[in-house]
Amino acid sequence: MKGHYSNILCVLSDTHRQDDVIAQAVHIAKSHQATLTLMLSLESLPPNANMVMESFSYIDSQSSMETQAQDWLRNQAEKWEEKYPTQTKVSIGSPLIDIITNVIQYQYDLVIKRAEESFLDRLFGSLDMRLLRKCPCPVWVLHQKCTSQYKNVVAALDLNYHYPKHEISVRKKLNADILRHAIQISLLEFSQLHIVHVFDAVPENIVRDGFITVDNDQMETDLAKIHAEREQALEDLLQALEGELAPDTMDYLKPQKHIVHGYPRREIAATTKSLDTDVIVMGTVARLGVPGFIMGGTAEETMNQLNCAVVGIKPAGFTSPITLADAND
Incomplete structure (x- = not known):
């Protein structure tokens, strides 16, 4: 293969x-x-x-x-x-x-x-x-x-599509590309594929510092809705990719799904460590379509907490600010 x-x-x-x-x-x-x-x-x-x-x-x-x-x-x-x-x-x-x-x-x-x-x-x-x-x-x-061989591969996805319309399609394509890379690595390494998504309804520092009052019952209801929304987004992504793969590939991989509520800058790395991850595949561009927002805080903080290999993926259409002309400077 x-x-x-x-x-x-x-x-x-x-x-x-x-x-x-x-x-x-x-x-x-x-x-x-x-x-x-x-x-x-x-x-x-x-x-x-x-x-x-x-x-x-x-x-x-x-x-x-x-x-x-x-x-x-x-x-x-x-x-x-x-x-x-x-x-x-x-x-x-x-x-x-x-x-x-x-x-x-x-x-x-x-x-x-x-x-x-x-x-x-x-x-x-x-x-x-x-x-x-x-x-x-x-x-x-x-x-x-x-390590000589990877046993656990993580695809870290951002399944939050509550962004301006021009960003949503780029984010969906980036998630699909991250998963494609993770699937290929997992297949070639005969390793377990994990899909991780961390969501946070209200930034915890805002709640902790008392800037807003949160109704706990309503919060639980909202979290359940968000969890269901992200599960569906992941299911849609997997179904779309299934058509590209050889028959029964997903049945063979049996990817484990981890949709976690928490603070992304901490929980992505924490979840990855708990899975004894050998390599994580993740996007390295934040606020897609916004010039200058490359490697946002969440991505950088996450990478600095990891103790495994990282494969960083750019979105389709990304152009490096460094060109061949720079080689002559």
């Missing part, structure tokens, strides 16, 4: 402990029968690098740095060639721009990268987050502890 991805770019940000990252990228590429390119993407040296690094004769210029990097990557790739054919490339410059312009130029349909582990990266906006915001294709961020 051929998978969802056909042309994969695996990004390495350094030369430390990358064997498990490459192994996982090979596993994903093999599962999807995709071509695989390993790209070592490094920051360019500062203008005064020769002076600062004078005592390090083995890396005294940009060109020698590139030569060293290419030699290292070539040696790494040779270890995996017997398991799966790979291509290699080295880029030295601005990793964000280099990665995205390569995605555009060579039409990669998936970027794989290991999650950064620095607290400062999370605090000030890591390369991972910037890729999830701006990369035009899906980005698969591996957890620090890579």
Whole structure:
């Protein structure tokens, strides 16, 4: 069975402990029968690098740095060639721009990268987050502890369609795309598929701080209505997708549905952790159709609480703010 991805770019940000990252990228590429390119993407040296690094004769210029990097990557790739054919490339410059312009130029349909582990990266906006915001294709961020096979796959959906009309169709298409990716991963990994949706009738901080008075009986009635509405929205989505899949696919997958009442910024991650999730597939664009609202607070807060791999999906028609022209700047 051929998978969802056909042309994969695996990004390495350094030369430390990358064997498990490459192994996982090979596993994903093999599962999807995709071509695989390993790209070592490094920051360019500062203008005064020769002076600062004078005592390090083995890396005294940009060109020698590139030569060293290419030699290292070539040696790494040779270890995996017997398991799966790979291509290699080295880029030295601005990793964000280099990665995205390569995605555009060579039409990669998936970027794989290991999650950064620095607290400062999370605090000030890591390369991972910037890729999830701006990369035009899906980005698969591996957890620090890579696993050889996924047992539980989560599709995180936003089934709330109480938005302006121009946003609703885009949101529905994004939900369908998230579920398509999750289904493919689940089928190829022989894993359990979970569908998670978290809804909140009244933001809890408003109730907690006493800004409004809530009738508990009426609230329970409203919550039941919302739950039924979201169940129906999910059922409609599954029925629409069933026609695209091979017969009996849904019966084989037996997806488990989790429609949870709670605060989305907390409960999406909490539910995901309770399911012992290996990978979550989720949308990475908030307020669709509103310029500048990329990677909203809920998505970013959720990702910073997760301890599993993340596949970030953009809506159809998303255009990266980075273009091929940026590669020449």
